[in-house]
Amino acid sequence: MKIIETAAETKAEVKRLKMQGKTVGMVPTMGFLHEGHMSLVKQSVEDNDVTVVSIFVNPTQFGPNEDLEAYPRDFEKDKAMLTEAGADIIFYPSVDEMYPEGAITMVKLASITETLCGVSRPGHFDGVATIVCKLFNIASPDRAYFGSKDYQQLQVIKRMVKDLNMDIEVIDMPIVREEDGLAMSSRNIYLKPEERESALSLSRSFEIVERLIDAEEISADVVQLSVEEFIAGYPHTEIDYIEIVHPERMTEMEKLTEDFVVALAVKVGRARLIDNKFFSVKK
């Protein structure tokens, strides 16, 4: 496995491999890898001749009061996990390599980024779209793999790829959960032991939605309030949003007469956790 720190060398290496007719899969990450990331890497290794994993804690997707500095990092462990999984290249650039002095270009998406995490984290998705656009141009992947936990991010990237005519297949993989249901996240490390139980309120709340849908509840407001009450009933929780949205457009829904996604962001202690679930509505 090669570790490459510059965009130019990564490009040259990928070009060389593509000249040999090899297909390239990419998994963009911020490192501190867990089983969620590894499910993407494994799928990429299975689907492609070459797998490029980028590890870059992207400053442009963090707000001024967010956890950029504190964001957990463990390159040696990441490297060991990626070697084990059969990745071929780690692209591991510095901030200066990705955003040299004078850089002023941003990729921005309207509407889809103005709900959910786009509200509580203004500018977040512009940062995500911009860095992913750059990474795609550097590694020229045939396929790129993203987890469904960052559901809105996934929609943003799919939309960007389509809108900017990129020739990349975006593949979304299911959320990987701990045995007790907690969605895997690098930020779970922030959870104190006494907060761990409260963190389960997110995934458990989906059971409430399931029950309401089975009982043919069609008011999004009713579902939303039930979830809110349920999560607020756990100590250490501070709800950022509970939204019921259209699966692609990410617009709010009122009547649950077609498929929808429940998307949650809840602070549990220091950890801002997100989770979501797709619900299919029988017509």
Add this chain to the structure above:
Amino acid sequence: MKIIETAAETKAEVKRLKMQGKTVGMVPTMGFLHEGHMSLVKQSVEDNDVTVVSIFVNPTQFGPNEDLEAYPRDFEKDKAMLTEAGADIIFYPSVDEMYPEGAITMVKLASITETLCGVSRPGHFDGVATIVCKLFNIASPDRAYFGSKDYQQLQVIKRMVKDLNMDIEVIDMPIVREEDGLAMSSRNIYLKPEERESALSLSRSFEIVERLIDAEEISADVVQLSVEEFIAGYPHTEIDYIEIVHPERMTEMEKLTEDFVVALAVKVGRARLIDNKFFSVKK
């Protein structure tokens, strides 16, 4: 020469040609071609195995009160000129093909787009950057050719290519002028006979700058005012801006102690004309 109306077919055709090891040059245009465009096409034909010329009057770079509807079009003449010049592919998409319903992604550049035409045409360069990004992703050129008349556009595109890690050489070609000095432009067709002489005020004003620099004038204000008086002395002229800027950053300069660009935008009758000239300062 092939005329292709869809992004997918253009991609497929370019992919096929690249598989044969062919190099691709691109000339993005809004059509109604003149000798300025043709100098780009000829250079591309000389430098590359395959030349793709796009013809698309891009709505996102026009303001609400601008000349989108009136913008001159003559596809048959363009086609004849491009056949003659040896272009290989005309990419000639519809507006729906380039901006299907639901498209929301824009490429935006800060600072560099907030001066000159960026002030008088808000959103213009976002439209330019976005469409050029899309065209580059569709045609995957090794080299792309732009005229220097749209000097700020050229800087915007060079910056975008660098910032988004695109693997494209941006080649700028000198302004092509009529015999009397008027910079070639599709919009020159708007000029009435009595306005033609006034249109020459732009290129002639550069002689004044030349003379002031020879006389070791170093105040940008003095130069700017002299140009302003000169152009305003012609009938039918309405100055949009006269700016003296840094050649790459496009920031305003005060002292003319290093190389600079004089950039002009002047309405002459219905025609909004632009022109510019690079001045080298001996140290």
